[in-house]
Amino acid sequence: MILDIIEQPIIQAVYARVKDAKHVVVCTHMSPDGDAMGSSLAIYHYLQALYAANRQDTSINVIVPNNFPNFLAWMPAAEAIVVCDAEEEKAAKLISQADLIIATDFNDPKRVGMMGSMILNNSCCKLMIDHHLYPTDFASISISFPQACSASEMVFRLVYQLQRMYNLPEHLIGDDVATCIYTGMMTDTGNFSYNSNDPAIYQIVSKLLEKGVNKDLIYNNVFNQFSEDRMRLMGYCLHKKMRIFPEHHTAFISLTRKELYAFNFQSGDAEGIVNLPLQISGIHYSCFMREDKVLPGDNHKDGVGKNKVKISFRSQGDRPVNIFAQEVFNGGGHANAAGGEFYGPISEAVKLFMSEYPKYFNK
Numbered sequence: 001m002i003l004d005i006i007e008q009p010i011i012q013a014v015y016a017r018v019k020d021a022k023h024v025v026v027c028t029h030m031s032p033d034g035d036a037m038g039s040s041l042a043i044y045h046y047l048q049a050l051y052a053a054n055r056q057d058t059s060i061n062v063i064v065p066n067n068f069p070n071f072l073a074w075m076p077a078a079e080a081i082v083v084c085d086a087e088e089e090k091a092a093k094l095i096s097q098a099d100l101i102i103a104t105d106f107n108d109p110k111r112v113g114m115m116g117s118m119i120l121n122n123s124c125c126k127l128m129i130d131h132h133l134y135p136t137d138f139a140s141i142s143i144s145f146p147q148a149c150s151a152s153e154m155v156f157r158l159v160y161q162l163q164r165m166y167n168l169p170e171h172l173i174g175d176d177v178a179t180c181i182y183t184g185m186m187t188d189t190g191n192f193s194y195n196s197n198d199p200a201i202y203q204i205v206s207k208l209l210e211k212g213v214n215k216d217l218i219y220n221n222v223f224n225q226f227s228e229d230r231m232r233l234m235g236y237c238l239h240k241k242m243r244i245f246p247e248h249h250t251a252f253i254s255l256t257r258k259e260l261y262a263f264n265f266q267s268g269d270a271e272g273i274v275n276l277p278l279q280i281s282g283i284h285y286s287c288f289m290r291e292d293k294v295l296p297g298d299n300h301k302d303g304v305g306k307n308k309v310k311i312s313f314r315s316q317g318d319r320p321v322n323i324f325a326q327e328v329f330n331g332g333g334h335a336n337a338a339g340g341e342f343y344g345p346i347s348e349a350v351k352l353f354m355s356e357y358p359k360y361f362n363k
């Protein structure tokens with residue numbers, strides 16, 4: 001079966017740990033995106049259904065380092081998520097009491113801010129389900145497939161294999177599970193416009209649709225719910241801020257805190273802006289940076305609340321941006337979608353970008 005890419009002993013180990021667990025915590029990365037939310041909530045719904053079917057009294061909590069954007073708040077059970085930087089004590093207690101921690105859409109404890117040390121301090125079994133390069137070895141069981149379009153795709157493959165290996169009732173993959181998985185796959189591929197040539201993706205989508213996923217509604221919920229401020233911010237970026245470097249096929253946008261404030265910036269408002277310049281003919285690389293704050297757990301000498309610059313990169317085709325993100329901005333990611341951080345004034349981050357990008361972005 002083309003969808004079975006996880007080795008059997010891994011599936012067996014996952015099932016044994018899941019069955020024995022009494023307190024499960026599912027966690028995902030800082031500034032959760034659609035795939036982070038989709039993969040973690042899909043696990044949540046699947047395990048709820050599995051434990052209910054087994055009449056097993058196991059608690060499951062999804063914990064995220066900081067808040068998720070409004071355009072994902074409609075996702076089933078989003079309201080039950082514990083946001084660590086808003087409820088730190090509760091999150092710390094749940095993580096310390098967990099006997100199984102499932103980490104989705106990240107492969108390095110550095111990506112979860114202050115939750116990293118909470119997770120590492122608990123010696124319980126950890127299961128990682130991810131699709132980023134260079135996994136670190138913090139997990140006891142690793143399901144790491146960088147070729148997958150999303151962590152949500154890997155959650156699908158995992159539950160699909162579990163179902164058949166253990167002959168589990170079909171209803172365990174219900175419409176909530178399917179909706180969350182679809183949302184993650186859709187958002188991490190830009191509605192199936194990049195990183196989405198694998199035919200297996202569409203087999204999975206087909207199975208999700210059979211489970212009752214309303215893909216048109218999900219598209220509308222995610223992509224057509226901007227605030228007026230966010231739409232005007234986008235216009236401002238394109239009209240006033242976008243710089244084009246034709247000889248390097250590169251576009252660049254930066255925003256200061258003052259500019260963000262002028263548009264009543266909310267978490268999630270920057271999502272997708274970095275992709276826009278790629279619509280210009282001849283533009284193959286795009287960089288977007290904005291001022292941000294050092295968060296608890298960023299573990300930086302400048303301290304919480306100090307200036308930090310959040311940087312996003314996108315590209316098309318065989319033009320990796322993750323190497324640049326890693327080497328110049330201490331980040332990483334996928335070949336066509338990567339990000340990084342800079343601690344200091346945004347003017348310095350811009351200078352660094354300007355001096356380095358021609359070495360990396362040139363075809």
Ligand code: 5GP
Binds near residue numbers: 313331332333338
């Ligand atoms: P975005 O630009 O949407 O914030 O991030 C795109 C991708 O880049 C993410 O899926 C993630 O893989 C990666 N990424 C973003 N920021 C960072 C970072 O600071 N460090 C690392 N290692 N990867 C990042």
Ligand code: MN
Binds near residue numbers: 105131150151188
């Ligand atoms: Mn992802």
